[in-house]
Amino acid sequence: MQDAARPRTKIEVCNLTKRFGELLVLDDISFSVAEGEFVAIVGPTGCGKTTFLNTLSCLLPASNGQILIDGTPANPKRHNISYVFQEPTCLPWRTVRENVAYGMEVKGRPQKDIDERLDHILNLVGLTQCANLYPNQISASMQQRIAVSRAFAVDPDLLLMDEPYGQLDVKLRFYLEDELVSLWRKLQSTVLFITHNIEEAVYVSERILVLSNKPTRIKAEVKVDLPRPRDFMDPEFVRIREHVTDLIRWW
Amino acid sequence: MTAYREVVVRTPLALKLLPILSVATFFIAWEIVVRTGVVPDTMLAAPTTVTQLLLDKFTNMDPDGALLHQHAWVSIQEAFGGYFLALAVGLPLGLAMGWFNVAEGLARPIFEIIRPIPPVAWIPLTIFWFGIGLPGKIFIIWLGGLVPCVINAYVGVKMTNPTLIQMARTYGASDWQIFKQLCIPSALPMVFGALQIALACCWTNLVAAELLAADAGLGFMITMGRRLAMPEMVVLGMFMVGLTGAFIGVIIDRVEKRLLAGIRR
Numbered sequence: 219m220q221d222a223a224r225p226r227t228k229i230e231v232c233n234l235t236k237r238f239g240e241l242l243v244l245d246d247i248s249f250s251v252a253e254g255e256f257v258a259i260v261g262p263t264g265c266g267k268t269t270f271l272n273t274l275s276c277l278l279p280a281s282n283g284q285i286l287i288d289g290t291p292a293n294p295k296r297h298n299i300s301y302v303f304q305e306p307t308c309l310p311w312r313t314v315r316e317n318v319a320y321g322m323e324v325k326g327r328p329q330k331d332i333d334e335r336l337d338h339i340l341n342l343v344g345l346t347q348c349a350n351l352y353p354n355q356i357s358a359s360m361q362q363r364i365a366v367s368r369a370f371a372v373d374p375d376l377l378l379m380d381e382p383y384g385q386l387d388v389k390l391r392f393y394l395e396d397e398l399v400s401l402w403r404k405l406q407s408t409v410l411f412i413t414h415n416i417e418e419a420v421y422v423s424e425r426i427l428v429l430s431n432k433p434t435r436i437k438a439e440v441k442v443d444l445p446r447p448r449d450f451m452d453p454e455f456v457r458i459r460e461h462v463t464d465l466i467r468w469w
Numbered sequence: 470m471t472a473y474r475e476v477v478v479r480t481p482l483a484l485k486l487l488p489i490l491s492v493a494t495f496f497i498a499w500e501i502v503v504r505t506g507v508v509p510d511t512m513l514a515a516p517t518t519v520t521q522l523l524l525d526k527f528t529n530m531d532p533d534g535a536l537l538h539q540h541a542w543v544s545i546q547e548a549f550g551g552y553f554l555a556l557a558v559g560l561p562l563g564l565a566m567g568w569f570n571v572a573e574g575l576a577r578p579i580f581e582i583i584r585p586i587p588p589v590a591w592i593p594l595t596i597f598w599f600g601i602g603l604p605g606k607i608f609i610i611w612l613g614g615l616v617p618c619v620i621n622a623y624v625g626v627k628m629t630n631p632t633l634i635q636m637a638r639t640y641g642a643s644d645w646q647i648f649k650q651l652c653i654p655s656a657l658p659m660v661f662g663a664l665q666i667a668l669a670c671c672w673t674n675l676v677a678a679e680l681l682a683a684d685a686g687l688g689f690m691i692t693m694g695r696r697l698a699m700p701e702m703v704v705l706g707m708f709m710v711g712l713t714g715a716f717i718g719v720i721i722d723r724v725e726k727r728l729l730a731g732i733r734r
């Protein structure tokens with residue numbers, strides 16, 4: 219479906235290297251992401267996936283190399299970067315609605331725009347009914363949905379997600395993955411999605427980057443050119459899933 | 470409804486009666502010990518004597534120069550003056566020290582030097598500077614109340630969830646935005662704790678300050694009782710200090726509940 223000529227390059231990662239003292243975690247990683255692309259990253263435990271995102275989001279300085287967004291070095295103050303963390307990050311003293319608004323407030327958007335955007339997003343993810351509840355009044359999965367909504371709300375140039383649904387049960391995960399895909403398609407953000415779960419990666423993404431063990435490099439790149447909504451039983455789906463599994467099992 | 474009524478927790482009889490019994494025994498024994506001369510009345514006053522003085526002191530300025538409620542009012546004024554000043558300075562200082570390296574770097578060493586000195590040890594210097602009036606005592610009380618305010622606010626900010634801070638950073642939040650939007654709300658429960666602790670500190674230091682340098686107040690009344698060899702006045706002073714302190718504690722508790730309900734989390 220996305221066969222039409224690819225839009226321009228949005229994110230470019232050049233020779234990214236990260237060391238913690240002597241420990242080399244990211245070893246000279248280079249790749250690029252097109253505007254509006256959904257890329258999944260899978261890799262063995264402890265290979266440096268979180269470190270990778272932390273470096274991309276400028277939370278950690280890179281030891282070497284650079285990250286370009288629209289051709290300029292990534293900078294959270296200038297670019298719209300959103301990061302959905304592994305653990306829930308709701309502000310307990312703000313309501314659901316105020317939590318979703320947080321990113322936009324930080325960026326100083328006018329109140330009128332914020333309100334319009336909030337109505338739109340809360341409606342898309344079906345959180346309108348609980349807009350005025352506090353995080354301690356809703357479940358953990360809801361909290362993660364708030365984090366996802368907050369991330370999409372700022373119109374991110376780059377949306378980073380670190381196993382956002384790792385803790386949830388299978389059924390709810392399918393549901394939220396569908397929700398994620400539909401948000402992505404409606405809002406056309408560029409997404410980097412980290413996961414342990416290969417099926418999840420094949421289900422949501424357009425391209426999968428497979429990472430090696432430490433020192434981490436990109437070991438392979440797998441295109442997922444399947445129509446949506448995707449079907450877990452589809453032979454092509456199963457083939458890609460097994461291909462990626464083999465790539466990881468090699469270690 | 471009826472099902473609940475059956476499991477209503479009743480206070481056991483022992484817990485209702487025994488407190489009355491023990492308090493009554495305590496006062497009666499005290500009275501007897503003094504009346505029979507086992508403890509001479511130059512050392513301790515009987516409860517009845519103290520009660521008499523209590524009633525008398527509402528109308529009689531002698532021998533210490535003020536009525537009972539006047540003493541209490543002086544003490545309360547001093548305590549709250551010092552207390553509010555301590556909150557006004559200590560809380561912002563502690564909050565800032567918890568987040569801004571400049572504030573921590575500048576204020577922390579001085580704070581650590583001053584902190585272990587008991588406020589009472591400042592009394593002689595204070596008398597040089599302010600005499601024995603209201604400002605000097607407010608200064609002592611302020612010093613004592615400052616410490617818990619700074620520490621609690623500081624620790625409260627340090628307890629801010631680091632992932633929340635990372636989250637804000639990726640949205641491009643400035644240091645000031647993070648301080649205002651994340652650190653202060655995170656610190657609030659600790660700050661409310663400081664309200665109580667600081668008040669207890671202030672009240673304790675107040676009495677100590679009045680014992681040593683004052684011309685009015687409950688602590689001063691205790692000192693006068695000693696100078697005039699009137700144990701009943703000493704006991705009355707002690708009793709009033711306890712009663713007023715407990716009363717203020719109840720008020721602060723109410724205020725805190727009200728405030729906490731206002732910022733429901």
Ligand SMILES: Nc1ncnc2c1ncn2[C@@H]1O[C@H](COP(=O)(O)OP(=O)(O)OP(=O)(O)O)[C@@H](O)[C@H]1O
Nearest residue numbers: 238241243261262263264265266267268269270432
């Ligand atoms: N601040 C740090 N200092 C030193 N070493 C670190 C630091 N952070 C991460 N590491 C090391 O870097 C490696 C990668 O860690 P990271 O958390 O990025 O892995 P991960 O792929 O996200 O793991 P998981 O799949 O469990 O989430 C680990 O071996 C870890 O010990």
Ligand SMILES: [Mg+2]
Nearest residue numbers: 267268304380
């Ligand atoms: Mg991780």
